[in-house]
Amino acid sequence: MSMAQTYLDDLRRRREEILERVDIALGHAGRSREDVKIMAVSKTVDIDAAADAVRAGYTLLGENRPQELVRKFEGLHAIDDLPQVRLDMIGNLQKNKINAVLGHAEVIHSIESLDLARAVSQRVSRRLEAGEFFAPQQVLLEVNVSGEESKSGFAPEALRACIEDLMELSGISVRGLMTMAPRGSKEVAAKTFAGLRELRDELEGVYPSLTLSELSCGMSEDFDVAIEEGSTLIRLGRVAFNPSFALQ
Ligand SMILES: *Cc1c(COP(=O)(O)O)cnc(C)c1O
Numbered sequence: 001m002s003m004a005q006t007y008l009d010d011l012r013r014r015r016e017e018i019l020e021r022v023d024i025a026l027g028h029a030g031r032s033r034e035d036v037k038i039m040a041v042s043k044t045v046d047i048d049a050a051a052d053a054v055r056a057g058y059t060l061l062g063e064n065r066p067q068e069l070v071r072k073f074e075g076l077h078a079i080d081d082l083p084q085v086r087l088d089m090i091g092n093l094q095k096n097k098i099n100a101v102l103g104h105a106e107v108i109h110s111i112e113s114l115d116l117a118r119a120v121s122q123r124v125s126r127r128l129e130a131g132e133f134f135a136p137q138q139v140l141l142e143v144n145v146s147g148e149e150s151k152s153g154f155a156p157e158a159l160r161a162c163i164e165d166l167m168e169l170s171g172i173s174v175r176g177l178m179t180m181a182p183r184g185s186k187e188v189a190a191k192t193f194a195g196l197r198e199l200r201d202e203l204e205g206v207y208p209s210l211t212l213s214e215l216s217c218g219m220s221e222d223f224d225v226a227i228e229e230g231s232t233l234i235r236l237g238r239v240a241f242n243p244s245f246a247l248q
Pocket of ligand 1: 041043064090091180219220221235236237238239
């Protein structure tokens, strides 16, 4: 008698397929498994499906809305025997939602302006002073490498202009850069990711005290080229959660 196929089985099988693709891309780039984290972007699924993703082996989830991040954080932590999972904030963050995210998101990937960085810094500093927090908030700087008007993030030139200000902010610890590639072409995506890496190398060259080890880039349609271009963290939504999404 065969057991009914469950969603957890689907997630496990899909994860194996993803890992195969990841390994091929890592092989092309001469990199290894430890060099890249795989995030399952759970923004479109409910807490049960997010929990199944954790059971399937994902240890990092991403959410793009503050309220939903907090809801998933609380929902997942209330489940007995669920393996430990980290949640990151990857979407647009309004200043009036910063306090909600603090303490729930391990890393905020979407710092897109000096103004937002200052606002996060202020709120975290207050909590550090009050003894509520013991470490600065880890953040990534979102860069609009492709220059598409619809995309948020620092223009590379704007980031060059304010990186010293960003480095001086207490309360935040800048760990790396994040970007999103235009849809539709792996070639264009590869160029975008290479641009992110080159900007990282340039900034680290100019500021020896700056370490931008995390490069958060690559999604369902372009994670393989992202890994070949140096991504250290791929963010997978549809390909991880939707069994009928075709691997490309
Ligand atoms: C939704 C989302 C993803 C995942 O997108 P897919 O194309 O479904 O993999 C990755 N990063 C961010 C910032 C997102 O909002």
